[in-house]
Amino acid sequence: MPHSLRWAGGFVRPHRSRLAVCVALSLAGTGIGLAQPWLTKRIVDDGLTGSDARLLVLLTLGMLAAGLVSTLLSGANRLVYTRASAGVLFAMREHVYGHLQTLPPRFYARWSAGDVLGRLDGDLAEVQRFAVDAPLSALNALLTLAGAVALMLLIDPALTVIAFLLLPAQALFLRGTRSWVERSARALRDSMATLTGFFVQRLSAMKLIQSLGAEGQEADRLAALDRDCLGQLLRQQIVGIVTGGVPGLLGSAGTAAVFLWGGLRVIDGELSLGALIAFSAYLGRATGPVQGLLGLIVGAQRARVSLDRLSELLSESPAVSRPARTVIPACRGGALSVEGIVFGHGPGRPVLDGLSLTIPAGSKVGLLGSSGAGKSTLTDLLHRHYDPERGRITLDGVDLRDLDPALLRRRVAVLGQDAPLLPGSIADNLRFGLTAEESTALDRDTLAEAVAAAQLSGWIAGLPRGLDTPVGAWASALSGGQRQRIALARCLLRKPDLLILDEPVSALDPAAAERLIADVDRLFAGRTRLVISHRGEALAGCDTVYRLEHGRLVPVIQPLEAACASQ
Numbered sequence: 136m137p138h139s140l141r142w143a144g145g146f147v148r149p150h151r152s153r154l155a156v157c158v159a160l161s162l163a164g165t166g167i168g169l170a171q172p173w174l175t176k177r178i179v180d181d182g183l184t185g186s187d188a189r190l191l192v193l194l195t196l197g198m199l200a201a202g203l204v205s206t207l208l209s210g211a212n213r214l215v216y217t218r219a220s221a222g223v224l225f226a227m228r229e230h231v232y233g234h235l236q237t238l239p240p241r242f243y244a245r246w247s248a249g250d251v252l253g254r255l256d257g258d259l260a261e262v263q264r265f266a267v268d269a270p271l272s273a274l275n276a277l278l279t280l281a282g283a284v285a286l287m288l289l290i291d292p293a294l295t296v297i298a299f300l301l302l303p304a305q306a307l308f309l310r311g312t313r314s315w316v317e318r319s320a321r322a323l324r325d326s327m328a329t330l331t332g333f334f335v336q337r338l339s340a341m342k343l344i345q346s347l348g349a350e351g352q353e354a355d356r357l358a359a360l361d362r363d364c365l366g367q368l369l370r371q372q373i374v375g376i377v378t379g380g381v382p383g384l385l386g387s388a389g390t391a392a393v394f395l396w397g398g399l400r401v402i403d404g405e406l407s408l409g410a411l412i413a414f415s416a417y418l419g420r421a422t423g424p425v426q427g428l429l430g431l432i433v434g435a436q437r438a439r440v441s442l443d444r445l446s447e448l449l450s451e452s453p454a455v456s457r458p459a460r461t462v463i464p465a466c467r468g469g470a471l472s473v474e475g476i477v478f479g480h481g482p483g484r485p486v487l488d489g490l491s492l493t494i495p496a497g498s499k500v501g502l503l504g505s506s507g508a509g510k511s512t513l514t515d516l517l518h519r520h521y522d523p524e525r526g527r528i529t530l531d532g533v534d535l536r537d538l539d540p541a542l543l544r545r546r547v548a549v550l551g552q553d554a555p556l557l558p559g560s561i562a563d564n565l566r567f568g569l570t571a572e573e574s575t576a577l578d579r580d581t582l583a584e585a586v587a588a589a590q591l592s593g594w595i596a597g598l599p600r601g602l603d604t605p606v607g608a609w610a611s612a613l614s615g616g617q618r619q620r621i622a623l624a625r626c627l628l629r630k631p632d633l634l635i636l637d638e639p640v641s642a643l644d645p646a647a648a649e650r651l652i653a654d655v656d657r658l659f660a661g662r663t664r665l666v667i668s669h670r671g672e673a674l675a676g677c678d679t680v681y682r683l684e685h686g687r688l689v690p691v692i693q694p695l696e697a698a699c700a701s702q
């Protein structure tokens with residue numbers, strides 16, 4: 136927790152001056168607010184009782200002016216506060232998203248999108264609220280309380296002691312409910328994350344749900360999740376009612392005691408009526424800050440749960456580290472050398488076990504392997520999502536560990552089987568990943584050339600907005616072949632030294648597959664290519680073909696058709 140609080144504090148610090156302005160504005164507002172009961176006392180005791188009409192007018196005008204200034208101050212305060220608190224939230228979110236971008240595919244295989252989203256959204260907001268609001272509210276409450284208590288002491292010290300006699304009991308009660316509050320907050324957060332996860336998964340699998348006629352079951356599943364979430368919400372409300380209600384009741388008991396004791400003293404003539412009215416008004420002013428301070432105890436307990444949930448996300452570490460000093464390769468031919476690498480997804484279970492592979496610059500090498508043999512794992516290592524446990528991989532003679540990962544991924548392009556696109560236009564997808572300068576330098580003619588080379592010109596010419604046609608949120612309006620070809624054009628624009636084709640034709644019919652491979656061979660002729668596929672047509676024309684077996688590569692010497700058929 137202290138570590139997590141320090142983490143949250145780091146985002147609040149840059150907004151210190153804005154928050155100080157908020158404190159100053161709210162203190163000024165509080166000061167003006169505190170003058171009001173005093174004005175009331177003067178109106179009752181001096182204006183009314185003393186029958187002084189001129190003083191009465193002056194005091195009521197003073198009250199009006201105080202109200203106006205207080206409204207202006209509170210408006211300005213809200214604007215400055217929103218700027219600071221939104222700034223903190225966005226900075227925290229950018230930090231967590233930045234961290235998520237460093238995590239390996241293994242993380243995304245293990246964590247559900249809903250769970251990550253729940254932490255990125257609800258938990259971050261909870262922490263931000265607490266990190267910004269707690270110090271402000273505590274300071275505000277303490278100062279308001281100090282002002283109100285000072286004035287209450289001035290009016291009647293004994294009555295002040297009576298008013299706050301039950302305060303320790305209120306604080307002790309809230310400390311005692313801590314684990315209950317934390318359990319209910321965590322259960323609610325988990326339940327909401329499950330609901331978010333449900334929508335994320337189901338929306339992307341809607342076609343499958345419809346094709347399997349599973350709409351009814353899915354509606355039932357959602358209703359069950361809703362019921363669980365409702366149960367947690369009600370539980371949270373009960374926690375809120377109890378943790379707010381019991382201290383509130385104790386506070387009311389204090390107020391009742393003030394009226395009883397103070398009233399008796401007014402009857403005995405030991406206290407003026409105006410003094411009791413002013414005292415009770417200050418007590419009213421003090422009740423808010425007291426409840427606010429007590430509420431902070433519960434807020435801290437809830438924020439602790441969210442901080443813990445965020446810490447779990449932030450403690451996930453990247454699988455690879457950036458080199459202390461990056462090496463710039465002397466040449467850029469795309470020669471690849473894999474030297475006896477060992478790698479597994481869990482301890483003692485190597486997927487690649489002493490695998491070696493040499494691809495001379497400019498050659499085309501094929502790779503066969505049954506499902507689960509480790510082909511995608513090898514691709515992930517070549518793109519440095521992971522480092523081998525033993526052995527090394529070099530590109531143009533430089534260990535991948537010594538290359539800037541961003542530069543490596545520019546030089547090694549992967550054309551995978553599902554070619555995902557991002558929301559935006561076709562042109563946006565083609566430019567995706569280029570730096571701002573590269574993107575600006577990329578004119579429409581170059582884009583059109585890449586599109587023509589990837590055999591997309593005819594299709595794009597028929598689209599109403601050409602290259603600016605949006606591909607849709609999940610690009611589901613495009614065929615697998617169209618997505619593949621957009622991805623191919625994108626690869627072309629990046630001019631990689633090594634192109635890895637990981638099951639590039641699995642979504643295509645044989646004729647389309649043959650055309651795509653012929654186009655790749657034409658467009659990337661002379662560049663280094665590693666083609667991973669079960670299909671003979673993808674491996675045709677390879678200089679060498681290997682089979683991945685038991686974590687190692689063996690050269691395929693039999694004819695390709697026979698080798699593919701045996702997969």
Ligand SMILES: Nc1ncnc2c1ncn2[C@@H]1O[C@H](COP(=O)(O)OP(=O)(O)OP(=O)(O)O)[C@@H](O)[C@H]1O
Binds near residue numbers: 240511
């Ligand atoms: N994130 C992961 N965590 C644990 N095990 C994993 C993970 N990713 C892959 N594996 C396991 O590693 C082995 C190799 O998987 P990989 O995806 O590399 O195989 P593949 O040859 O590409 O298979 P396919 O042709 O079916 O895509 C499999 O047994 C797989 O279950």
